Amino acid sequence: MDFSAVSTIASLEAKTNIRNKWTLLLAVAFGILSLAISYFGLVTAGTVGFQGFMRTAASLLNLVLYLIPIVSLSMATLSLTGEKGASELLFSQPVGRIEILLGKLLGLFLSIWTATLFGFGLAGVIIAIKAGTSGLTRYLGFVALAQLLALVFLSLGALVATLAETRAKASGMSLFLWFFFVLFYDLLVMGISFVLREKMANQFIFVSLFGNPVDMVRVSGLMLVGDVSIFGAAGAALMKFLGGQIISNLLLIAALLLWASVPFLVAGRWLRRRDL
Amino acid sequence: MRPHGLERKSFALASTLLLIGLLVTSACRAGDAISKPLVVSKQGPFRSIQEAIHTARAGDTIHVESGFYRGNLILDKQVTLEGVGKPIIHGDGQASVITVTAAGCVLRGFVIESSGTMLVDEDSGILLKSSHNQIEQNELRDVLFGIYLFSADHNLIADNTIRGREYLELGERGSGIHIWNSRDNVIRANSITLLRDGMYFQNAYHTTITGNRVSELRYGIHYMFSDDNKFEDNLFYNNVAGAAIMYSHRIELRRNGFLHNRGFSSFGILFQDSDDCLVEDNLIVDNVVGIFMEALRRSIFQRNLIAANDTAIEIFSSAEGNVFERNNFMANLSPIQLVGKRTTTLWSRLGNGNYWNDYTGYDLDADGIGDVPFKIQNVFEHLEGNYPRLRLYLFSPAAQAIALADKAFPVIEGSKEFDFYPLMKPVVLSVQMPEAGRPPVAGHSSVVVPLLMVALSVFLIVQGKKR
Numbered sequence: 001m002d003f004s005a006v007s008t009i010a011s012l013e014a015k016t017n018i019r020n021k022w023t024l025l026l027a028v029a030f031g032i033l034s035l036a037i038s039y040f041g042l043v044t045a046g047t048v049g050f051q052g053f054m055r056t057a058a059s060l061l062n063l064v065l066y067l068i069p070i071v072s073l074s075m076a077t078l079s080l081t082g083e084k085g086a087s088e089l090l091f092s093q094p095v096g097r098i099e100i101l102l103g104k105l106l107g108l109f110l111s112i113w114t115a116t117l118f119g120f121g122l123a124g125v126i127i128a129i130k131a132g133t134s135g136l137t138r139y140l141g142f143v144a145l146a147q148l149l150a151l152v153f154l155s156l157g158a159l160v161a162t163l164a165e166t167r168a169k170a171s172g173m174s175l176f177l178w179f180f181f182v183l184f185y186d187l188l189v190m191g192i193s194f195v196l197r198e199k200m201a202n203q204f205i206f207v208s209l210f211g212n213p214v215d216m217v218r219v220s221g222l223m224l225v226g227d228v229s230i231f232g233a234a235g236a237a238l239m240k241f242l243g244g245q246i247i248s249n250l251l252l253i254a255a256l257l258l259w260a261s262v263p264f265l266v267a268g269r270w271l272r273r274r275d276l
Numbered sequence: 277m278r279p280h281g282l283e284r285k286s287f288a289l290a291s292t293l294l295l296i297g298l299l300v301t302s303a304c305r306a307g308d309a310i311s312k313p314l315v316v317s318k319q320g321p322f323r324s325i326q327e328a329i330h331t332a333r334a335g336d337t338i339h340v341e342s343g344f345y346r347g348n349l350i351l352d353k354q355v356t357l358e359g360v361g362k363p364i365i366h367g368d369g370q371a372s373v374i375t376v377t378a379a380g381c382v383l384r385g386f387v388i389e390s391s392g393t394m395l396v397d398e399d400s401g402i403l404l405k406s407s408h409n410q411i412e413q414n415e416l417r418d419v420l421f422g423i424y425l426f427s428a429d430h431n432l433i434a435d436n437t438i439r440g441r442e443y444l445e446l447g448e449r450g451s452g453i454h455i456w457n458s459r460d461n462v463i464r465a466n467s468i469t470l471l472r473d474g475m476y477f478q479n480a481y482h483t484t485i486t487g488n489r490v491s492e493l494r495y496g497i498h499y500m501f502s503d504d505n506k507f508e509d510n511l512f513y514n515n516v517a518g519a520a521i522m523y524s525h526r527i528e529l530r531r532n533g534f535l536h537n538r539g540f541s542s543f544g545i546l547f548q549d550s551d552d553c554l555v556e557d558n559l560i561v562d563n564v565v566g567i568f569m570e571a572l573r574r575s576i577f578q579r580n581l582i583a584a585n586d587t588a589i590e591i592f593s594s595a596e597g598n599v600f601e602r603n604n605f606m607a608n609l610s611p612i613q614l615v616g617k618r619t620t621t622l623w624s625r626l627g628n629g630n631y632w633n634d635y636t637g638y639d640l641d642a643d644g645i646g647d648v649p650f651k652i653q654n655v656f657e658h659l660e661g662n663y664p665r666l667r668l669y670l671f672s673p674a675a676q677a678i679a680l681a682d683k684a685f686p687v688i689e690g691s692k693e694f695d696f697y698p699l700m701k702p703v704v705l706s707v708q709m710p711e712a713g714r715p716p717v718a719g720h721s722s723v724v725v726p727l728l729m730v731a732l733s734v735f736l737i738v739q740g741k742k743r
Contacts, residue, residue: 018740027733055584055607058671065673110736118733124726136722143729186674190666202665209668218672229540229564230586230609234667236540 005095006103013079013107014114023111026071030119033063038123038130057142057225060123064146064221065214068116069153069182073174075108076157081167098268101162105154105264112150116143141224145217148253151260152213159263162270185212202234206241210251213259220252313358317341325349325357325365334378340386351376351383359385362415366390372403373419379406384413391419395450400424401438404431411436421450422468425458425480434464440471446494446516451476455483455502463488473498474512477505485510495520496534499527507532511710518563522548531707533559534566541565544585547572547595555580557707566608569595578602581705587613596620601628604702609670611652614661618692623652629697639700650698653691654679 017023037059080101090100120143127139157174164170189208193201209215219231219238228235228245242248314328314336315321322328325345328338334354342361348368351357355378363386367373370392374383383402392399400421402411407429415437416422422438425431438452452468452475455461459481467489468474474490477483480502488510490496496512497519504526511533512518518534520543521527527550534544544563547553551573558580560566566585567577570592580603582588588608593616600623605611611632623629629645637648653661656675660666669675682690 015740018737023737023740027737055609058609062671062673065671114733114736117729121726121729121731121733124729125723128722128726136725140725182673183677186669186672187677190669190674193665205665205668215672219668222670226586227538229538229542231670232564232587232667233541233664237665238668 001102002095002099005099006106009090009095009100009103010106010110013104014110015107017075017079017108017111018114022075023115026112026115027118030063030067030115031122033067034060034119034123035126037063038126056127057139058222060120061142061218061221061225064149065218066182068112068146068149069214070175070178072108072112072150072153073157073160073178074171075112076105076154077161077164077167077170077174079104079108080158080161081164081170097271101158101264101268101271105158108154109147109151112154113147116146116150120146138224142221145221145224148256148260149213149217152256155260155262155264155267159267159270162267162274181212181214186215202237203241206238210255213256216252216256216259220249223249313337313339315339315341316345318343329353329355329357348372349374351378351381353378354380356382357384357386358382359387359414362387364389367392367401369393370399371397372400372421372424374401375403375405376409377405380408381406382410382412384410387415387417389416389418391421393420395420395448398424398426398450398454400450400454404428407431410434415439419450421454422452422471423454424450425453425455425461427457429459429461431458431461432464433461433466436466438466438468438471440469440493442470446472448472449493451498452490452493455480459483462486469493474515475499477502480505484508489513491515496537497521499524503527506530511535512537517542517546518544518560520546520548521550521553522546524550525552527553529553529555529558531557533561533707533710534563535559535561535710537563539564543568543590547575551575557705559583559707559710560585565590565613569598571595573597575599576601579703579705580604581606581707583607586610589613590615591619591621592616593619598622599625600630601625602699602703603630604705605630606633606702610657610660612693613657614653614691614693616661623693623695624697627697629695629699631699631702632695633702635698635700637698644700646698646700650695651691652693652695655682655686655690658691 038056091097124139156177160173160177161170164173189205193205196204209219222230228239231238239245239248242251314332316325316328316338325340326347326349329351332338332353332355337356337358340357340359340363342363344364344366346366348371349365351374365373365386365388367390369390373388373391388401391401398421400423401416401419402423404423404425405428408431410432411423413435417439418441420441423433423436433453440449449472451473452471453463453466454476457479461483463475463483463485465487469492471493473495474493475485475497477499478501481504483505485505486508490510490512491514494516496515499520500522502524506528508530509532513533513535515537516539518537537544542564544560544566546568549571553572553575555575555577556579560580560582562584564586566582566588568590571594574597577598577600582603583606585608587610588605589612591612591614596619598621611634627645632650635646635650637646637650639646641647656679
C-alpha cells in the first residue's frame, strides 16, 4: 500500500469538499442545530435551579442518528460516482485502485470530522457554561462515537457506489440503506420479537443490536452520557448477556470498527476486479 | 427617734428568721444541682469515665476533658456525660462502644469509635436500651451501626455525625440510625454517610425526622411496619436508592430532597404496600426512577419537583386511589411507566393538574390550565411498561415513528392515563435546590476544550480554501 499516494488523494478530496462548500454547509447546519438543541434544552431546566445535561445530550444523539448516516452516505456516493472525466483521469494515474478508494474515504472523513467538530464544539461551549464541567470526558467520547458512525456509513457508501453503475442508482440505494438502518431495521426486530417466546425475544433483540450500527451508536451513546441503568431492567439483562459493562463496551466498539472496515474491503475487492 | 422596745425585739426576730430562711433555701438549691460536676481527665480526679460513672449518683453531671479514653462504657444510671474539647472514646473493638441502659441520660460532645463487628449482636457506636435520653453533638466513626434504638422511646438524637466502615462491602455494614420497636423519638440534624442504610425503621412509631443529611450509602431510608412518622427537610443524595417505604401507614414526607440516586433498578422514593401517605414540597431529582409505587393506596403528592429522572414515576396497577396535583414534571426522559393495564391514580383533582414540560397544548381562555387533556404516555412508553425489553429502543427513530404514527392514526389501544387539567406554567415552589443537588460550576478549562474544537475546525476550513 502506497501511503503517500493515499494521503495525497485524501488531502485533495478534503480540499475539494471544502472548496465546493459541502463541508462549510454541513458545519453551519450542524452548528445551528446543535446550538439550538443545547441552548433550548438547557434553558427550561435552568429556571428551577438544576441542569438536565443528559436530556440535552440525548437530543444531540438524535441529531447524530438522523443526520450523520445520510450525510456520510450521500457524500461517499456523490464523490465516488463523480464525473466521468475526473475519475478516468484519477484511475489512469500510476496508483492502485484500493489506494484511491481509501484516500477518497479518508478525505471525506476529514471533512465530516471538521464539520462535526465545529457543531459539537459550539454545543460544548453552551453546555460547559450552563451545565458545568462534570461531563466533559463523556462528551468527548460521545463526539468520537458520532464520528465512528460517520466512518461506518462512509464505508457503506463506498460499497454502494462501487456496486451501483450510475450515480442515480447509487443515490437511490443509499437512500434505501439510510431508511433501512435508521428506521426499518428496528421496527422489523421489534415486530419479530413479539412473535418469539419471552426468553428468546430478549436474546434475539440483544444479538440484533450488532446488526445495526445506528443502534450500536445509540445504545453506547446513551450508556456513555447516562448510565446503563437508563435502560432499566433491559439494560441489566443486556449487561448480563454480554458479560459486564467493560466487555460490552469493547464489543460494541469492536463491532462498529468491523462495520467500518468490512464494507470498505468488499468495495475494494469489487473495484479491483471491475473493468472501468 | 428610737424604736420602741417591743418593736425592736420583733424586728430582730424577723430579720434572723429571714436570714435562716435564705440560708436554708440556698443550701437546698446547691443540693439540687449536685454541688460540682465530676471531672474526668488525664490528671484526675477521675482517670477513667467508667470509674466516674460508678462513683456518680443518679442525676450527676460528669465532665470529660479532651483526651483518648480506651474501653467500652455502660451508662447504667441517670447521668449527664459531657465531653469538653471532643474527648475520644475508643471502644474495645467488640460489642457496642457505649450502651445506655438507664433512662434520662445525656451524652454530648464525644468522638466515639471502634465498635464490634457482629451485625447480629447490634454492635454499635451507641446502643440505646432506655428512654428519655439525649444524644447530641457526637462524632461516630469506624462503627458497624451508628446509633441503635432498641425498644427506646422519647429520645432526642441531634447534631451527630456518623461515618461507617468504608472498607466493608455495603451488605456487611450496619445502619446509621437503626430504630427498632420504639416510639416518639426525635432524629434531628444528623449527618450520616458510608453505611449500609442511612436510617432503618422497623416497628418505629410517631418519630419526627428533620434536617438530616444522608449520602454515599445503600438506602437513605429503609423502612417497614412503622406508622405515623414525619420526615421534614432531610436530604438524601448520592445513594444507591433514596427511600424505601414499605408496609406502613400515614407517613408524611415534606420538603425533603431525594437527589442523584443512581444504580440498577434504583429510585428516589419507593412505596410498597402502604397507605394514606402525604408527599409534599419534595425535590425528587436525577434518579433512575423518581417515584416507584406498588400497592400504594390513598396517598397524596403535591407541589413536588420531579425532574431529570430517567423515568419520573413507575407505577403498578396495584397502586390505587392516589392523587397527583400541582407537581412539576420537568426534563424526565419518560414521564410515567405503568406496569399493568391502568391505575385508579388521579393525575388531577378538582381542576388542578400538574405541570408537564412535554405538554404542547394551548390555553385559549387564559386560565392557566391547558384546554386539551395531556395524554401522559405515548404509545411506545405504554408498551414499554409491559415489555421492558423495548426500553432498549429508547430515543430510537423507530420508537419516535411509532409514537408519531399512533398520534395520527390511533390503532393500538393506548394508555388511559390523562391529566385533564395540565398546568401551562410550572408551580412556583417554596423549596430551593440545596447545594448538594447542584452541578459543579463551570470552570474555564471546560470551556477551553470545546472552543479549541471550534478553532481547529475553522482553521482546517480556512487552510483548505487556500490555493
